[in-house]
Amino acid sequence: MPAPLRFGLLGCGDIAARRTLPALLRTPGLRLAAVAARDPARAAGFADRFGGVPAPSYEDLLARRDVDAVYLCLPTMHHAVWAERALRAGKHVLVEKPLATNGADAAALYRLARERGLVLLENFMFLHHGTQRRVAGLLADGALGELRAVSAAFTIPPRPPGDTRYDPRTGGGALFDNGVYPLRAALRFLGCGLSVAGAVLRVSEEHGVDLAGAVLLSAPEGATAQIRFGMEHHYRSWYEIQGSEGTLSVDHVYTTAPGHESVVRLATGTGHTEIRVPAEDHFEAVLRFFAAAVRVPDAQQPALSLLGEESRRQAGLLDEIGAVAVHVSR
Numbered sequence: 001m002p003a004p005l006r007f008g009l010l011g012c013g014d015i016a017a018r019r020t021l022p023a024l025l026r027t028p029g030l031r032l033a034a035v036a037a038r039d040p041a042r043a044a045g046f047a048d049r050f051g052g053v054p055a056p057s058y059e060d061l062l063a064r065r066d067v068d069a070v071y072l073c074l075p076t077m078h079h080a081v082w083a084e085r086a087l088r089a090g091k092h093v094l095v096e097k098p099l100a101t102n103g104a105d106a107a108a109l110y111r112l113a114r115e116r117g118l119v120l121l122e123n124f125m126f127l128h129h130g131t132q133r134r135v136a137g138l139l140a141d142g143a144l145g146e147l148r149a150v151s152a153a154f155t156i157p158p159r160p161p162g163d164t165r166y167d168p169r170t171g172g173g174a175l176f177d178n179g180v181y182p183l184r185a186a187l188r189f190l191g192c193g194l195s196v197a198g199a200v201l202r203v204s205e206e207h208g209v210d211l212a213g214a215v216l217l218s219a220p221e222g223a224t225a226q227i228r229f230g231m232e233h234h235y236r237s238w239y240e241i242q243g244s245e246g247t248l249s250v251d252h253v254y255t256t257a258p259g260h261e262s263v264v265r266l267a268t269g270t271g272h273t274e275i276r277v278p279a280e281d282h283f284e285a286v287l288r289f290f291a292a293a294v295r296v297p298d299a300q301q302p303a304l305s306l307l308g309e310e311s312r313r314q315a316g317l318l319d320e321i322g323a324v325a326v327h328v329s330r
Helices: 014-026 040-050 058-063 076-088 103-116 130-140 174-190 282-295 297-324
Strands: 005-010 030-036 069-072 092-096 120-123 147-155 195-203 210-218 224-230 236-243 246-251 262-268 271-277 326-329
Touching: 005 014, 005 058, 005 282, 014 030, 014 040, 014 069, 014 282, 030 040, 030 058, 058 076, 069 076, 076 092, 076 103, 092 282, 103 120, 103 297, 120 282, 120 297, 130 246, 130 262, 130 271, 147 174, 174 210, 174 224, 174 236, 174 297, 195 297, 210 297, 282 297
Parallel strands: 005 030, 005 069, 069 092, 092 120, 147 224, 195 326
Antiparallel strands: 147 236, 195 210, 210 224, 236 246, 246 262, 262 271
């Protein structure tokens, strides 16, 4: 049996406590070795709950020889900086989305990871769920014919006062928080040749961040993607793919609960089919993939290459959206 992959946690974010660390503890072959946070008491509390030792600083954690990989759960604007430092320290990196808020930073990070022979993975859990494998199989089998359009939305209700999503200094805003999910779905289905045809961002004068938005994307052959996102909405987590011969859609797709049995709804001609996908914890799934990529990199290289290409293009599209978006203040 191989030695466990030893993780260090940089940043004690809510998603780490609620979902990622419990999944890590359930996943064979993984162990939490160390925890670092700006607040030492918070790091100590996480270590008490999930294992490992509290490190006095981020730098101290990166210098530890008993840490093989870093799970980076910091505010958005710190992702690229600390991902680079972790890679330079010789650590594999699993980083919360978005990896970077611009294309140049994303490209530089992937170059660095490649030069050092390290795994760098942006943590989009939904891409590793069985639902995605089922949808990919349907598309590969030509169930929809030629793809014509993707529609996707991820919207959530307002956050509590003081939530970091409302803070521009930490990279807040709906686009970086939940807009990247439907953006990533569009890239997965229509490819990395997508470009931005238009965008609207609804901006809060009080907070100085975008609260909602919509983007129109175009592929070189003429297929389109329309994505919506926001944090002042009724909850939606959904995508639809339309082709020349059929349409499929999936609800609750980006934040699928561990016990939720997903349903892929497929319409072709006058027929309608519901394809049920077994429940799965996609936090465990992405951790298993990451560990396999570290241990057997050659076997995972095609998937890693695709994920890396999508991450780089996604960051470039964030640049384009920021450059062309119409801003509407509220």
